[in-house]
Amino acid sequence: MSVERAKTLASEGLRLAQQGRMREAVPLLRGAAGLAPWIADLHLNLGIALLHDGVLPDAEDAMRRTLALACDQPAVHKNLGMLHLAGGRPAEAAKALRRALALAPWTPDRGALLNNIGVALRPLGRLEEAAEHFRHALRAAPGLVDARKNLAMTLVDLLRTDEALAVLRTGLALAPDAAELHGEAAHACKERGMVEEAAVWLERARQLNPAAIEALHSQLLLAHYQPGVTAAGLHRLHADMERWHGRRSRAAWKPHGNGRDRHRPLRVGYVSGDLRRHPVGFFLAGMMRHHDPAQVIPFLYSCHPHQDAVTAAIRAGGAIWRQVHAASDEELAEQIRTDGIDILVDLAGHTAHNRLRVFARRPAPVQASWAGYVGTTGLEGMDWLVADRFHVPPGEDGLYTERVARMPHGYVCWQPPDDAPPVAPPPALARGFATFGCFNNIAKVTPPVVALWADILRRVPTARLVMRTKALGDAGTRRRYLALFAAGGIAAERLTLGGELPQRELLAAYGDVDVALDPFPYSGGVTTLEALWMGVPVITMPGRSFAGRHSTSHLSNIGHAGWVAADPADYVARAVAWAEAPDALAAIRRGLRQDMAASPLLDHRGFARDLEALWRELWHDHLERTGEPSAPPLQPAVHGFAAPGVLHRLGVEAMRAGDAARAVRCLTAAVALAPAAADALDHLGVALSGRGSFEPSIRALRHATAVAPGDPAHLNNLVQALIRAGRFTEAAEALTRACAAAPFQPSLVGLLGDVRARLGDAAGAEAAYLEIAALRPEAVEPWLAISRLCRHTGRTARALGSLVQALQRRPDDADLHAEMAAIFADLDDPGRAVAAAKRALALEPGRVDRYRDLALVFHRQQVGTDAASLPRRIASLQ
Secondary structure (H helix, E strand, O other), X not given: OHHHHHHHHHHHHHHHHHOOOHHXXXXXXHHHHXXXXXXXXXXXXXXXXXXXXXXXXXXXXXXXXXXXXXXXXXXXXXXXXXXXXXXXXXXXXXXXXXXXXXXXXXXXXXXXXXXXXXXXHHHHOOHHHHHHHHHHHHHXXXXXXXXXXXXXXXXXXXXOHHHHHHHHHHHHHHOOOOHHHHHHHHHHHHHOOOHHXXXXXXXXXXXXXXXXXXXXXXXXXXXXXXXXXXXXXXXXXXXXXXXXXXXXXXXXXXXXXXXXXOOOOEEXXXXXOOOOOOHHHHHHHHHHHHOOXXXXXXXXXXXXXXXXXHHHHHHOOOOXXXXXXXXXXXXXXXXXXXXXXXXXXXXXXXXXXXXXXXXXXXXXXXXXXXXXXXXXXXXXXXXXXXXXXXXXXXXXXXXXXXXXXXXXXXXXXXXXXXXXXXXXXXXXXXXXXXXXXXXXXXXXXXXXHHHHHHHHHHHOOOOEEEXXXXXXXXXXXXXXXXXXXXXXXXXXXHEEEEOOOXXXXXXXXXXXXXXXXXXXXXXXOHHHHHHHXXXXXXXXXXXXXXXXXXXXXXXXXXXXXXXXXXXXXXHHHXXXXXXXXXXXXXXXXXXXXXXXXXXXXXXXXXXXXXXXXXXXXXXXXXXXXXXXXXXXXXXXXXXXXXXXXXXXXXXXXHHHHOOHHHHHHHHHHHHHHOOOOHHHHHHHHHHHHHOXXXXXXXXXXXHHHHHOOOOHHHHHXXXXXXXXXXXXXXXXXXXHHHHHHOXXXXXXXXXXXXXXXXXXXXXXXXXXXXXXXXXXXXOOHHHHHXXXXXXXXXXXXXXXXXXXXXXXXXXXXXXXXXHHHHHHHHXXXXXXXXXXHHHHHHHOOOOHHHHHHHHHHHHHHOOOOOOOHXXXXXXXXX
16 A cells, blocks of 8 residues: 555656656655655655756765665666766766766767766866767767757867867757857857957847846956946946846845844854965965954855865865855745855855845845946845945945945955965066066957057057966967967067966066056956066057956056056057166066055955955944844833733733734733743743844843843753844853853753854864763763764764763663764774664664665675665664
8 A cells, every 4th residue: 555655656756856846746746756765766856856956965865775675776886976066076076977887878868968977077177078978969969959068168278279178069060959059169269368259148148038037147258358348337247147037036035134233243244165275365365364252253155166275275264155056046035044154255256156136036135246246236126235436436326236335445355376486577678678568367368458469569660568367279270379469460479378377476477577468358366466476567549447446556556556547548658668778677576575565455354354344334334224223112002901911921821822913912911010030021021032133132131131140941042043033153252151050950051052062163062062961961962963063074083982971871772873884984894883773773673764774884895794684674664
């Protein structure tokens, strides 16, 4: 009977899943798998549905159960590989997908499998191997658009753009309306510096699929590079973001329960995929060390799996870290709400790995874009754009969707590389001729830029130009730029075009440059800062957009606004003058690094204070604009009862009946009549918290704890309300004070440990749990909590030791033995993992999950024990 019922549930679940109704399908498929857990396909169907619904941990669990029952089923390995890809684990994905292909080498979806293996190999840096898999995929399925797009993208990364464009031309002949191929052609053209051609490809991609988010991001980002761009034009173009994606997310907007205290520490969340060796990483690395915890509690939401030395420097600042690259938009928005973020900061805009669709869901009451993009996002849900007076001069605020908040100096500060070489003398002194240079992204060097630089070189016939950037490692791209300069009368012998170098070597290459030429209309950002740090002066000409004014801001902030040209003629004149003044260049080089070190650009502490003051201004603006008083007085809302005790009782009865509104009215009236009634205050706080009214709830509960300071129940409810409001730091502070006043209450100490764990303070949490262990030597719970905490933070050996302590106190607890099996599996100790799982099974032979756990240990550790009987035992228990 259970099998028939399972099949019925599975059939209905699959029907809903095929319609894309995963939320409805998953409970049915889960029920089917529970009724007949020995049937592998039921777990597989559940895992696939969960994968499509983005619930990756549960999906992986379902697929692992499938593997335990049918380890040679290709579909399981294929879907497990896709799960690993979605979860940012490419090495595991490649392994699983290859296993699927080995089990079914001539499967009808061979092309898709080969394509996905290539996708997994790309982030591992195995580009040649990835390209070969994409080629094999196209041989198996010539019409597979994804494989063709991925092959072209990989060839561009390998600096073989001619091949990439040929692949795309073939694909477009087969599928002329494939928007993805038009988008990839735009990418290939941009990487060659062909910005206008890229714009045409992207326009066609958008026509074919107007709602495609990636094509929109690419089109909006590319617009900043196009000659003649203005802030007004960008504003009009970016309106498509709100039209196609912002408005659709309005249904996800919910009221925010953040406390309205004007002076409390603000919970500020920074969202970025670039918390690593990247301009955004360099901007944050110095500043994050100096956030004042009395002003800002910083959260970092990392949207990219890669971490490096810059990541370590950023994390060393002590911010609460959230690794969210695998989270769906809905999951990330919910995490932000749970964290109680007051001000959410976008550090990506329309660049790679952005999460603008999370901002469109408005998970925080105040949202701002800063440092990672070059202008408006176009989202009406983005309240602020952080700028300075150079990037957005007064009078231009109306050209941005967001309101403009200006930093007092520059809008970023910068952390110079620790291993930067010393400043070299200008090469003109030894060579007798000037060398100009530009190490910017090649897309910024458009034909009008080449024409102006050619004019400079014609006026200084002995001068040379050095250009160095990744794209110039492509032979076809070098030929294009040689041709552009030749059209301006400049021979190839006067040009040095070089590809990418490791950062220290790139910085050292400034020893071959006398004067850096800044491109336009998209000026240099970090590239300008690096040139200046190496003692090389930069000539810039500000554009008519945010992106065109980076260098103007940087030069003004280090005291060299005189290097900003007024127009093209002035730009050329300054370059010619410097080429003829090598002694002046030598004097500049000797002092330029010191000028930067003494400027606001490198004052990380001062920048942090200015940024905190800005966040505070934005918060006060929010409180004033929303118009609610920060602490409304409690007023009676129920009349006709004279006795506060009666009102209190009625309020409690209403709470038990689920009538929260009546409960709040009765309890508010009771408190108004008896302001020192601690129990009434406590119940009112609980009722308000249950309705999401966190600020008045916390106020009532604080009053209750003040009236009855020794009551642990009141304190517990206050802490729970603070936690629900996302105010974990305040919860920890309240518990710390309570534990100091009443040091021998294990329940309070345990709660303190839990709150510290939520804050990411593993050491503080462990200390609290150890204190409970000292207060209650017989207790298992503190040791189990320490074990789970240590396992979560990667301290597996410590987790094992703590679990041993728990087992010594409760040796016949099957759950503890099951936990022990999982830890031994983490430690790659298959013998002891199996022994622990068997012990759990022996203690509770009637529990189905004990058999499943043992089967999973067998499979995970590849133990040579026959697990074939386990499905039959599971079946016999149903």
